[in-house]
Amino acid sequence: MSPSPDRRRRVFACALLFVGVACGPPARKLTYSPHELRADVLTRIPAGEKRDFEAPYQVTPELLQRAHDLTVFATSEYDRAQFLRRAITDEKGFGLEYEPVSTTVAIDTVARGHGNCLSLTSLYIGLARGIGLTAYYVDASDRINDLRREQDVIVDSGHIAATVRTERGWSMVDFDGDLSDFRTFNLISDVEALAHFHNNLGYEVLHTAQTDGVEIPWALVSENFELAAWVRPNFTRALNNLGVAYTRLGRLDQAEEQYTAAIDTKASMAAPYHNLANLRLRAGDLESAIELYERAAELQPRNPFLYYHMGLAFLRSGDLDRCVAVLQRAVALKSDFNEPRNVLAQVYRQQGRKKEADRILKAVGQRQLKSS
Numbered sequence: 001m002s003p004s005p006d007r008r009r010r011v012f013a014c015a016l017l018f019v020g021v022a023c024g025p026p027a028r029k030l031t032y033s034p035h036e037l038r039a040d041v042l043t044r045i046p047a048g049e050k051r052d053f054e055a056p057y058q059v060t061p062e063l064l065q066r067a068h069d070l071t072v073f074a075t076s077e078y079d080r081a082q083f084l085r086r087a088i089t090d091e092k093g094f095g096l097e098y099e100p101v102s103t104t105v106a107i108d109t110v111a112r113g114h115g116n117c118l119s120l121t122s123l124y125i126g127l128a129r130g131i132g133l134t135a136y137y138v139d140a141s142d143r144i145n146d147l148r149r150e151q152d153v154i155v156d157s158g159h160i161a162a163t164v165r166t167e168r169g170w171s172m173v174d175f176d177g178d179l180s181d182f183r184t185f186n187l188i189s190d191v192e193a194l195a196h197f198h199n200n201l202g203y204e205v206l207h208t209a210q211t212d213g214v215e216i217p218w219a220l221v222s223e224n225f226e227l228a229a230w231v232r233p234n235f236t237r238a239l240n241n242l243g244v245a246y247t248r249l250g251r252l253d254q255a256e257e258q259y260t261a262a263i264d265t266k267a268s269m270a271a272p273y274h275n276l277a278n279l280r281l282r283a284g285d286l287e288s289a290i291e292l293y294e295r296a297a298e299l300q301p302r303n304p305f306l307y308y309h310m311g312l313a314f315l316r317s318g319d320l321d322r323c324v325a326v327l328q329r330a331v332a333l334k335s336d337f338n339e340p341r342n343v344l345a346q347v348y349r350q351q352g353r354k355k356e357a358d359r360i361l362k363a364v365g366q367r368q369l370k371s372s
Helices: 034-042 061-070 077-089 106-112 117-130 190-212 218-231 236-248 252-265 270-283 286-299 304-317 320-333 338-350 354-371
Strands: 015-019 134-139 147-150 153-156 160-166 169-174 186-188
Touching: 034 190, 061 077, 061 106, 061 117, 077 117, 077 160, 077 169, 106 117, 117 134, 117 160, 117 169, 117 190, 134 190, 186 190, 190 218, 190 236, 218 236, 236 252, 236 270, 252 270, 270 286, 270 304, 286 304, 304 320, 304 338, 320 338, 338 354
Parallel strands: none
Antiparallel strands: 015 169, 134 160, 134 186, 147 153, 160 169
């Protein structure tokens, strides 16, 4: 969960902000002991399926004792929350660093010395509850929107923080360090946080394999996305990502089911329309594919990959003018994107525009030489 996936490991300042809200006790169950969480999640997993999982916020007695020692001089709940949030990243405390691609449970986060915002937040929540504070997970996606694309997997993960209820009211604990523009936040349950955890973990398995230059273990990727979707059936991002994993595994009917479910749960998200259109294009259903691409473009008008795929659909349908228009749009949005340039040159040749085709191919060749 990160503001930018290319910002590598570094110490992150965290912040605590008092947030004045008129809010009574939560109307639904939000917090679970690790035992309660496991019992609840097991009821959500389909019969015959098995998944290993842990409560991300579970901590050891030794870690709790350390948290007690670090907050022993606090004279109020608010001060205790302050002391603890500083201790997470302070060298005299736990001394943890921020790492954008590092989704780990609390115990492993401490052992590794780093974690992303979901990992650091989970550790904070586990320790805060252990020293007597009332702490919840918060979906703060209204402030930070993190959209990443890896092999068509869209991790629109937003941002996870924590909130603590003290004698001063609600206080937000965030490991981003910039809370000035918080306007709203949504409390989420420990069960929902587990869904976020495994959606991120599925992405990280994929990302790590790509980074290491090895074959992506799509079966393992899908297992994490499946758990996220089972735990939280209306989790659009997990449904979309599971559809991508099923596509890569050749389970196309199931992939279509997941994309359709994602659209049904959140009609304003472009990724499942785009991915479902790719499936329809693959099946030769050009009319449906184009309709889905156009809907995705309404929602995400600056996605060059979307216009490239739409161009392929127009090419196959024989509509060369519209094909040229959307391919030009793809190139305008991503100047180093050679695939639409090559197709555009092909279409120009079909239209008798040989000089324009040659000019494009020459430019592509020059770009490839510079990058080699």
